[in-house]
Amino acid sequence: MEQEHTGSSLERQRGGLIDREHLTPGQIVEQLDKYIIGQKEAKKSVAIALRNRLRRQHVSDDLRDEIMPNNIIMIGPTGVGKTEIARRLAKLARAPFVKVEASKFTEVGYVGRDVESMIRDLVEQAVGMVRSEKSEEVREKAALHVEERLLDILLPPVGKSDASDLEESGEEEGMEISTIGTEEKGLERELNRKSRQKMLERLRNGRMEDRQIEIEISSEGQGGMMQILGPLGQMEELGGIMQDLMSGMPKKRKKRRLTIAEARKLLEQEEVQKLIDMDAVVKEALRKVEESGIVFIDEIDKIATPTTGAGGKGPDVSREGVQRDLLPIVEGSNVSTKYGVVKTDHVLFIASGAFHVAKPSDLIPELQGRFPIRVELKSLTEEDFYLILTQPRNALIKQYQALLLTEGVELGFTDEAIREIARMAAKVNESVENIGARRLHTILTNLLEELMFGIPEQITDSRVEIDAGQVRDKLGQVAADRDLSQYIL
Ligand SMILES: Nc1ncnc2c1ncn2[C@@H]1O[C@H](COP(=O)(O)OP(=O)(O)OP(=O)(O)O)[C@@H](O)[C@H]1O
Ligand SMILES: [Mg+2]
Secondary structure: OOOOOOOOHHHHHOOOOOOHHHOOHHHHHHHHOOOOOOOHHHHHHHHHHHHHHHHHHHOOHHHHOOOOOOOEEEEOOOOOOHHHHHHHHHHHOOOOEEEEEHHHHHOHHHOOOOOOHHHHHHHHHHHHHHHHHHHHHHHHHHHHHHHHHHHHHHOOOEOOEOHHHHHHHHHHOOOOOOOOOHHHHHHHHHHHHHHHHHHHHHHHHOOOOOOEEEEEEEOOOOHHHHHHHOOOHHHHHHHHHHHHHHHHOOOOEEEEEEEHHHHHHHHHHHHHHHHOOHHHHHHHHHHHHHHHOEEEEEOHHHHOOOOOOOOOOOOOHHHHHHHHHHHHHHHOOEEEEOOEEEEOOOOEEEEEEOOOOOOHHHOOHHHHHHOOEEEEOOOOOHHHHHHHHHOOOOOHHHHHHHHHHOOOOEEEEOHHHHHHHHHHHHHHHHHOOOOOOHHHHHHHHHHHHHHHHHOOOOOOOOEEEEOHHHHHHHHHHHHHOHHHHHHHO
16 A cells, blocks of 8 residues: 655654654545545545544443534536545545445346445455454564475475475585484584575575476465356355355365476465464454445435426336335445444445436435435536645646666656647547546646657657647647537547
């Protein structure tokens, strides 16, 4: 996971470290500002919601259940940062996060894939997250174990192996083996120890990486069969149970001939696996989901049924059904997963939708009540585009610059060029279709296509600068022509 480094006042107060589980609303907004331009209201709402969840957990038992969770509906056109805000929020808080499209639960193909699956996915995500955190913690130790195992293969320790093994590898490494008397055992052991030490140094120097060895590893690929059962909801559970059963069975081990470099990787996975306490991982993952999980429900407007206007055809059973299915989960219920039961009481739900046709008031009242916070995201302006191109940590221009730098090419844009790109994005959004900041992607890919293709062969400059004139030459005509831009930009 990425590390945040800034010299902001809030972070300095804490000695440069931010306490991710206890972020204050101010800190949350400050962090979100690094990636998302504008949308102040939405940032504030999610910040408050996140903090309130923490606050709610500390309220005395009797009152706690009375306090409503701060679930949010984000309303706004496409491409203005709804998903981005939720995703960044989760990353910031190191919270388990899943994104689901509400409309997919109404699709025919998803019969049987019940709404609870979003919680199961969340748990799956949390388990993966905790497992990789724990793996990181034991990586060094695992690497030591791997060295030991490699060493045992290359040069078995005296006493552990039989003489023939020893002879084989000993010969190769120029070790002298003679008929050994009991009194020479000590000497031999000493010799072996020294040779192993030398071998270890060679291993660490990376001088042996290409050498072939034979290792025995537990065979993988048990998951393959389960995937076939995957797509159906209930089967998913069944798959889980079967997988649990299978993991209890003795693992098949098979021999493989590999280079040391390859063996190192495989052995490391195996050693990490051995060092991690999966029970503890699961326990922590479940706790994380219950206390800090975030579910992002996209396109919630697609399961609302507009009752007014021409589109109103009375309640749509399937959509309303999905809303009813959502209720208990959002309200707080126990969901069983293959890792155990999860209480969803404190899971934060952030719903999002454009709400062009349906309005939040077209959701069933019970569900409206579960999403008490409404926040509107604004359409992005030309000025916003200028900032989005340049300010965020992951700004598009920075991404392209980083890409080209790997080829030794420095890519520069004049300020006026960036203004021109922003102007065009705004213009095309207005004339063709407003797809928000996504327009910047299409414009930049077009603008930089030749450069991306030409480097490194045709274009050999070490510095390329794009100015406003070039932007206009390349894109001006397309942007001005509505029909053309429909297809190209
Ligand atoms: N306010 C913003 N600041 C910075 N980048 C933004 C902003 N809004 C959108 N983007 C960029 O545009 C892309 C699309 O944004 P996002 O996925 O958040 O759209 P959305 O609002 O969820 O749209 P949709 O309703 O289509 O799901 C992202 O890659 C994001 O980086
Ligand atoms: Mg989205």
